Amino acid sequence: MFLRYEKGGINLKSATGINQTIKKTNTNKKVTQWYLAKKSFRRHWQLYLLIIPPVLYFIIFKYIPMFGAVIAFKDYNVVQGIMGSPWVGMKHFENFFNNPVAWDLIKNTLYLSLYQLAITFPLPIILALALNEIKDGLFKRSVQMFTYAPYFISTVVIVSMIILMLSPRTGIINTLVEMLGFESINFLGQADMFRSIFVWSDAWQLTGYSAIIYLAALAGVDKQQYEAAKIDGASRIQRIINVDIPGIMPAIVIILILSVGNLMAIGFEKVYLLQNPLNLSTSEILQTYVYKMGIINANFSFSTAVGLFNSIINLILLVLVNAIARRVSGNGLW
Amino acid sequence: MRKNKTLIRESFTDRIFLGGVYAYLCIVMLIVLYPLIYIVSASLSSPEAVTSGQVWLWPVDFSLEGYIEVLRNSDVIRGFRNSILYTFGYTVLAVVLTVIFAYPLSRESFYGRTFLMFFILFTMLFYGGLIPEYLVVQKLGMLDTPWAILIPKAMAVWQIIIARTFFQSSVPEELVEASEMDGCSSLKFLWYVVIPLSKPIIAVLALMYAVFQWNSYFDAMIFLKTEALFPLQLELRELLIVQSDSGANMDIAEQQRRKQLANLMKYSLIVVSSLPVLIIYPFAQKYFVKGMLIGSVKG
Numbered sequence: 001m002f003l004r005y006e007k008g009g010i011n012l013k014s015a016t017g018i019n020q021t022i023k024k025t026n027t028n029k030k031v032t033q034w035y036l037a038k039k040s041f042r043r044h045w046q047l048y049l050l051i052i053p054p055v056l057y058f059i060i061f062k063y064i065p066m067f068g069a070v071i072a073f074k075d076y077n078v079v080q081g082i083m084g085s086p087w088v089g090m091k092h093f094e095n096f097f098n099n100p101v102a103w104d105l106i107k108n109t110l111y112l113s114l115y116q117l118a119i120t121f122p123l124p125i126i127l128a129l130a131l132n133e134i135k136d137g138l139f140k141r142s143v144q145m146f147t148y149a150p151y152f153i154s155t156v157v158i159v160s161m162i163i164l165m166l167s168p169r170t171g172i173i174n175t176l177v178e179m180l181g182f183e184s185i186n187f188l189g190q191a192d193m194f195r196s197i198f199v200w201s202d203a204w205q206l207t208g209y210s211a212i213i214y215l216a217a218l219a220g221v222d223k224q225q226y227e228a229a230k231i232d233g234a235s236r237i238q239r240i241i242n243v244d245i246p247g248i249m250p251a252i253v254i255i256l257i258l259s260v261g262n263l264m265a266i267g268f269e270k271v272y273l274l275q276n277p278l279n280l281s282t283s284e285i286l287q288t289y290v291y292k293m294g295i296i297n298a299n300f301s302f303s304t305a306v307g308l309f310n311s312i313i314n315l316i317l318l319v320l321v322n323a324i325a326r327r328v329s330g331n332g333l334w
Numbered sequence: 335m336r337k338n339k340t341l342i343r344e345s346f347t348d349r350i351f352l353g354g355v356y357a358y359l360c361i362v363m364l365i366v367l368y369p370l371i372y373i374v375s376a377s378l379s380s381p382e383a384v385t386s387g388q389v390w391l392w393p394v395d396f397s398l399e400g401y402i403e404v405l406r407n408s409d410v411i412r413g414f415r416n417s418i419l420y421t422f423g424y425t426v427l428a429v430v431l432t433v434i435f436a437y438p439l440s441r442e443s444f445y446g447r448t449f450l451m452f453f454i455l456f457t458m459l460f461y462g463g464l465i466p467e468y469l470v471v472q473k474l475g476m477l478d479t480p481w482a483i484l485i486p487k488a489m490a491v492w493q494i495i496i497a498r499t500f501f502q503s504s505v506p507e508e509l510v511e512a513s514e515m516d517g518c519s520s521l522k523f524l525w526y527v528v529i530p531l532s533k534p535i536i537a538v539l540a541l542m543y544a545v546f547q548w549n550s551y552f553d554a555m556i557f558l559k560t561e562a563l564f565p566l567q568l569e570l571r572e573l574l575i576v577q578s579d580s581g582a583n584m585d586i587a588e589q590q591r592r593k594q595l596a597n598l599m600k601y602s603l604i605v606v607s608s609l610p611v612l613i614i615y616p617f618a619q620k621y622f623v624k625g626m627l628i629g630s631v632k633g
Contacts, residue, residue: 040445065462175387
């Protein structure tokens, strides 16, 4: 989502502007990179000073942790620090994969994220297409405003709402269930319900928000194509299938790539809050495990190894999906 | 806009389809709205009515007991105050850092910007992990201090890109050159020209950062131990999610009453804690949409 759209795909390099800079100064003088740098520094030295704090921020809080991930291959202890702790090779990875829990965690993580993708990916597209069909006016604006609102509610509050409404004794849902003559259900206490609760509450919260990007893409679809289709006698459904959907295809592909790239990084904060001892068999995912082993049990090296495994799978997925998307549709992140 | 549409009459199936679209949108809106209305109604009802499940749409036995209970809770008040301070401090810091990074990155003649863009985009692709991040914060001595809330998440790549895109399109290179001709330094130019020109984008950034900070609980949970420093969301987590019933020594009736009140208080607490965000929501909605569009669909 951070890249700009261009004809036939998205290009990281041109978005960063390297080509223009070189072309411009290359005209009459043979210039070296060194010369360019010196010139730019003389002209912008104040700006170079200005970016020191933000650059330091990125080094300290993003890059140092990346290198700090080497403790996955060490036995980290506080006294010797990151550099001084002894190397142990793949020990922590072996420990993790030899533990039967590992496969349950991977399975839980994948099931949850695939389920989430299957629901929360198509819903915003459908909402945007529907909104695009109706006239501008009070109704359209209200639908947009109300569906967008839950995005602003915090995770803690969303989870509290879920817990309150699904409560076995006092929750509104169970009051309804009992009124219909059934036994009340302890929704959050049942492991097989956890995934649905997680995914559908996400759909409730984020569909309106995610639809914005598609609405913007739909606004950019050429109006003449609608007119032409209309004159040719295309029905509304045909126009959606043949004009709207191809028009927003680049946006769809990019969002899909990003979602798959984040497959293993699902809303961990929400999963953690929804967990209880009864649903742990489906709700324990890699990241909640990392948190518990690392921060709570202070098993730093072991949990870093698990986290690293997670990050690497993510990166591989992103690269893979991007390659497939470029093959199939000609669109990709890079 | 659609007046000339009557030239071609809608076919019967098209009108049916359009009816279906309206019905679908109505249902979506109801599904989204119902839980919100229910929570607000419950928060305004009496403890007995909520516990016995009489509330389903409008408040039953209107009462403000839940809210009074919230205001009596000193932890909540303290959390609220902390959250306001964190949100304010964090937003100022984050916006300043984002602007002073995004502006140089938006200048074509700024040597090294390609590298710097790659430098920040890479952090989106690969994440060092929770534990190494925690160790850095620990090493810096920030654990259990307000700095742990303010600094480690002080900038977001996405926001830098939004700001950079905005500067690129609304601060033309000619303007920079003209001001340099007049002997204006880069810093003066940034302060006297760029910032006043960029009020809309600064509003977008401030709102995004503020909402993020107000709603976040996780960093506070891992970095803070002292309760006096807890932000509101962490207090909420204690009260709404992990809370265990106490008061075993009270007689049954009083215990029952306490339980009902505690249950009601949860509804009121949800409303109170979401209030600041809901108040800015009408403004925020416009700006958020703008921000998302600047950052994503460009050109």
